[in-house]
Amino acid sequence: MADLTEVLGAIGEPIRFEVLRLLAEEGEAAQAALAERIGVTPSRLGNHLATLRAAGLVEPVRVGRSSRYHLPDPDAVRALLSAVNVLAGAAPPKRTVPSTFARARTCYDHLAGEVGVVLLERLVAEGALVPGPEVESELTVGDGLDAALARLEVPHPQVGRRKLAVGCLDATAGRPHLGGALGGEILRVFLRRGLLLPGPSPRSLIEHPALDRLLA
Structure with a gap:
């Protein structure tokens, strides 16, 4: 289990924070889909996913020949994201309708x-x-x-x-x-x-x- 410092370090980067937000709002997703939604290359996102995995915030699940990422404890992550938004003076994230993509x-x-x-x-x-x-x-x-x-x-x-x-x-x-x-x-x-x-x-x-x- 990751310690508090590792968890805080993992969420303190904008791309990783956005990954958690998307997974919290829309459920599991493949790396390629997350990369396209966020606007980075899959290889660059892979490094961020590795950090989130090490912190215990995301996990991959094998589906056929592909892997998809999900939150092992989505309620805890949503509470964490909401707290960070409140501290930053932003409105808590709202659930969205499925994107055009x-x-x-x-x-x-x-x-x-x-x-x-x-x-x-x-x-x-x-x-x-x-x-x-x-x-x-x-x-x-x-x-x-x-x-x-x-x-x-x-x-x-x-x-x-x-x-x-x-x-x-x-x-x-x-x-x-x-x-x-x-x-x-x-x-x-x-x-x-x-x-x-x-x-x-x-x-x-x-x-x-x-x-x-x-x-x-």
Whole structure:
């Protein structure tokens, strides 16, 4: 267990304080997602995460092939953050709604964020895709794929050397979104039809209201 000096030293740096604030407000997150939210490189953030881990303030948890960070004692960290804000003369941090980045963004050439997760879950529920044994396994084609693509107005993708559909663990949602050739084709079609628009930050996307209805 870290001593008081180590804990105070760990939170006394702006980047590390912001990491704790984000995890306290939004739950666990991957290193890459935290780095993008804060505006630093993943390698630079890794050094700060190591300091927070040594102080016992954050812990990694393995999910598939990826690691996500969480607070082992979130109530204690929230109380600590609130006390620091009061001492600094700032208002206590407020819980926020999910960010645009967490809601919808690109991941390589496919759709990620909560919208990407919902898309995959809808395709599985429709019998279009069948999940594999692991979070990031290849998905097999179900009997409902043709009907689902017709409903979405998305053509069958050219697969080439790629896999048709794979689960890709979402950095912010903690559940898989749709990758592979099919995920790429759906994102291209949604962007072309204006169902998704460029967001306020790199890779972030904004949904058209019609997309919500399409995925409901």
